[in-house]
Amino acid sequence: MQPVLTFTETGIYCPAGGFYIDPWKPADRAVITHAHADHARIGSRHYLCTKDSVPLLQLRLGKDISVQGTGWGETVKIGGAEVSFHPAGHMIGSAQVKVTVGGQTWVASGDYKTENDGISGAFEPVRCHTFITESTFGLPIYRWRPQTAIFGDIEAWMRENEASGKQSILVAYSLGKAQRLLYNLAHTGKRFFVHGAIYNAHQVLLSAGWPLPPVELITPETPKSDLKGQLIIAPPSAADSAWMKRFSPYSLGVCSGWMQVRGNARRMNADAGFAISDHADWTGLLQSIRATHAEKVFVTHGFSSTLARYLEENNIPAEAVRTAFGGEEETTETTV
Amino acid sequence: MHQFSQLISDLSHSTKTNEKLELLSRYFSTADERDKAWMLALFSGRRPKRAVNSAQLRRWCQEAAGLPEWLFNECYHTVGDLAETIALLLPPPERGEAPRPLHYWIESLMLLEKAPEAEKQAFIRNAWEQLQPGERFVFNKLITGGFRIGVSQGAMVNAIAKAYGMEGAVVSHMISGNWDPQQTTLPQLLHNHHNNPDDSRPYPFFLAHALDGGPATLGEPAEWQAEWKWDGIRGQLIRRNGQVFLWSRGEELITDKFPEIAGLLDYLPDGTVIDGEILAWDEVLARPLPFQNLQTRIGRKNLTKKQLQESPVVLLAYDLMEWNGQDIRLLPLRDRRLQLEALADSVNQPALKISPLITYTDWDELATIRAQSRDNNSEGLMLKNAGSTYQVGRRRGDWWKWKVDPFTVDAVMVYAQKGHGRRSNLYTDYTFAVRNGDQLVPFAKAYSGLTDVEIGQVDAWVKKHAVEKFGPVRTVKPELVFEIAFEGIAASNRHKSGIALRFPRIHRWRHDKPVSEINTLDDLKQLLEQQS
Ligand SMILES: [Zn+2]
Numbered sequence A: 001m002q003p004v005l006t007f008t009e010t011g012i013y014c015p016a017g018g019f020y021i022d023p024w025k026p027a028d029r030a031v032i033t034h035a036h037a038d039h040a041r042i043g044s045r046h047y048l049c050t051k052d053s054v055p056l057l058q059l060r061l062g063k064d065i066s067v068q069g070t071g072w073g074e075t076v077k078i079g080g081a082e083v084s085f086h087p088a089g090h091m092i093g094s095a096q097v098k099v100t101v102g103g104q105t106w107v108a109s110g111d112y113k114t115e116n117d118g119i120s121g122a123f124e125p126v127r128c129h130t131f132i133t134e135s136t137f138g139l140p141i142y143r144w145r146p147q148t149a150i151f152g153d154i155e156a157w158m159r160e161n162e163a164s165g166k167q168s169i170l171v172a173y174s175l176g177k178a179q180r181l182l183y184n185l186a187h188t189g190k191r192f193f194v195h196g197a198i199y200n201a202h203q204v205l206l207s208a209g210w211p212l213p214p215v216e217l218i219t220p221e222t223p224k225s226d227l228k229g230q231l232i233i234a235p236p237s238a239a240d241s242a243w244m245k246r247f248s249p250y251s252l253g254v255c256s257g258w259m260q261v262r263g264n265a266r267r268m269n270a271d272a273g274f275a276i277s278d279h280a281d282w283t284g285l286l287q288s289i290r291a292t293h294a295e296k297v298f299v300t301h302g303f304s305s306t307l308a309r310y311l312e313e314n315n316i317p318a319e320a321v322r323t324a325f326g327g328e329e330e331t332t333e334t335t336v
Numbered sequence B: 001m002h003q004f005s006q007l008i009s010d011l012s013h014s015t016k017t018n019e020k021l022e023l024l025s026r027y028f029s030t031a032d033e034r035d036k037a038w039m040l041a042l043f044s045g046r047r048p049k050r051a052v053n054s055a056q057l058r059r060w061c062q063e064a065a066g067l068p069e070w071l072f073n074e075c076y077h078t079v080g081d082l083a084e085t086i087a088l089l090l091p092p093p094e095r096g097e098a099p100r101p102l103h104y105w106i107e108s109l110m111l112l113e114k115a116p117e118a119e120k121q122a123f124i125r126n127a128w129e130q131l132q133p134g135e136r137f138v139f140n141k142l143i144t145g146g147f148r149i150g151v152s153q154g155a156m157v158n159a160i161a162k163a164y165g166m167e168g169a170v171v172s173h174m175i176s177g178n179w180d181p182q183q184t185t186l187p188q189l190l191h192n193h194h195n196n197p198d199d200s201r202p203y204p205f206f207l208a209h210a211l212d213g214g215p216a217t218l219g220e221p222a223e224w225q226a227e228w229k230w231d232g233i234r235g236q237l238i239r240r241n242g243q244v245f246l247w248s249r250g251e252e253l254i255t256d257k258f259p260e261i262a263g264l265l266d267y268l269p270d271g272t273v274i275d276g277e278i279l280a281w282d283e284v285l286a287r288p289l290p291f292q293n294l295q296t297r298i299g300r301k302n303l304t305k306k307q308l309q310e311s312p313v314v315l316l317a318y319d320l321m322e323w324n325g326q327d328i329r330l331l332p333l334r335d336r337r338l339q340l341e342a343l344a345d346s347v348n349q350p351a352l353k354i355s356p357l358i359t360y361t362d363w364d365e366l367a368t369i370r371a372q373s374r375d376n377n378s379e380g381l382m383l384k385n386a387g388s389t390y391q392v393g394r395r396r397g398d399w400w401k402w403k404v405d406p407f408t409v410d411a412v413m414v415y416a417q418k419g420h421g422r423r424s425n426l427y428t429d430y431t432f433a434v435r436n437g438d439q440l441v442p443f444a445k446a447y448s449g450l451t452d453v454e455i456g457q458v459d460a461w462v463k464k465h466a467v468e469k470f471g472p473v474r475t476v477k478p479e480l481v482f483e484i485a486f487e488g489i490a491a492s493n494r495h496k497s498g499i500a501l502r503f504p505r506i507h508r509w510r511h512d513k514p515v516s517e518i519n520t521l522d523d524l525k526q527l528l529e530q531q532s
């Protein structure tokens, strides 16, 4: 019997359906888990994703792409395969892709997070025969505190900055993390000033009806007095740039799972590191994998060989697979 | 311990010296009195003996967290710090017991030193269960040492000075010497007025510049005085009012570390200040021992008899700054020198020697003599204007160091690791190997010496040619050859190669050399033999 999904040069391929999941080279049909750049790439002829992902895909890849949106849990027949999308909790619109061929079910997780952040959907474990999991934070040193505790820290940090006359600047990936911060900090009543990259995504999400607080685009004309006591959110590329320098004196808070390790915060010149991630932690990965009841697990981007070995030792047949995923929070290089 | 753990966390996040000073002085103004004394002790080389070793900590953490050893090791490679790795891996704390102060934990650990292993384990596991995650990290650090928060003893002194409204030099003096944090509080230590702080105050050191083009431009050889450039620790020895003080160039009091030199108290007259080099000395060959010998004397709290015997220390004096209580720095060097020689003669003790003057008639002859520097375990020559005054800091013109060229070998890169700070995205830290038969033996790590462009090229190459991943380290194909320069070589049983280099760095990238032509381990061993 042919496997439901195979790993090819172009990406994860379904022979029965003739489509790829998150292909990293142009394909005829691409099924997309979520709109991050390492998963949704330009050049494929036709895209299938969740309805919530459609506007984000258009923002990323252009208005003119051929894209079809589908509802949560709705089954789409592609060739000999049945395909459906299930919440991954990673960012708005993010999904796991379930593919069934001849009674065999495989699930490709894309990126996922088990804690419900209020806006990215609640992760839903899907029973399957074979599970393809990510492993960005697949080491037991990565165990997240609940987000309420971390947001408590962030708010305390903001108060402290205000008291000492410093501008609060949070660094967060523009798609996903930034919206999570905005949604969960909305109750503070602060004005949110954002960098252009975040502003653009925000407009798209607002017009799609997402309940996010209003944000203001920072321009060279924005008076410094407006910013006082308020919050700036910027993408990692802006950290320590000339753009940021003009807000001095400021305190730089970096929001990323990598901040779990002290040295990373220091290396990024962060004044504060908040270990808040849009990926599952060690516990989350293990729980999710067990919940699928999969007989076989393929482990992709991250600490793939480590997690695979640990699963094997715990009687879950597993194998590490090389993919071209990784890029937003997946590598320390980009340090989100 | 909460306040202390918060302080450590704040210090490690603050990048500015002023902020650190502020945090420290706030701590010294508000913390528990007994904790303050311990804080100072921890960061001034007075950490108590280690009660538990790393292997034990690792094992107990693996047990507590239910992790296999290989997975623990992977985590450790990723984090890079044992105390932090353990703090991240332990299961969530149980809470319950009342929080305890810093001194409780340190003093409990001290009591544990002689306890049986089971008792140690029970104590540590219990501490881990009670402490909050941030506190666990600090607690583990109390055991393993090395807080790495970028606080020097000088910063500590300034913070205390600020908190207590005292002068830095006074604080520095008051906290020096032997004291026991279990027996004294910080205010007691600071207000113990049996000493006059002025007695210990050192003069600023005069520093030499590197002489790049050779001495031809200096003028008349006769106006210059030449000495060997010693590779030891610059020191200033003070005897005033019946006390002796030895300062390092970092303005750190190091009297206790060198009892031989401190013993000169009985022989020097009051009102004497000498500038010189602290060296481990071979009396038979009348030359310094290799730097490694001196190293065994630094950073130890308690000196053993064996260390004192194997690495006896002397002060090789080269200048006299105060004589009969008079500051004589404005006298010409040749006069100060005469006074110094007379003093050393009358003292007549092995721990005080004079840095000999080299006789020469012209610059060419001096160049020939310089070429023999390594035979004296020296790094080259010092040239000092005989008519010059003793100045402050790094003023150009009167004192020059004329170093010999470094040793070099050709070696191949075998491992690469990412750098820190601005270069944390780039592979900038490399390990090099020489050939031994058909094997490659790693022998040196080097971080510096390439241009930014070259670093970019090597980085791209590493990313393409990494063959193995071992935590943060990449094993690369042994293809890139570099010339490695270094200042000295010594035998070492801590290194696989059996040798340790002093100040290794990349001299240049040898695009022209194939790996088949790199140096061998035997070449290095020969250098080693010539050295000792
Ligand atoms: Zn993603």
Ligand SMILES: [Zn+2]
Pocket (backbone or CB within 6 Å): A036, A038, A039, A110, A111, A301, A325, A326, A327, A328, A330
């Ligand atoms: Zn991803």
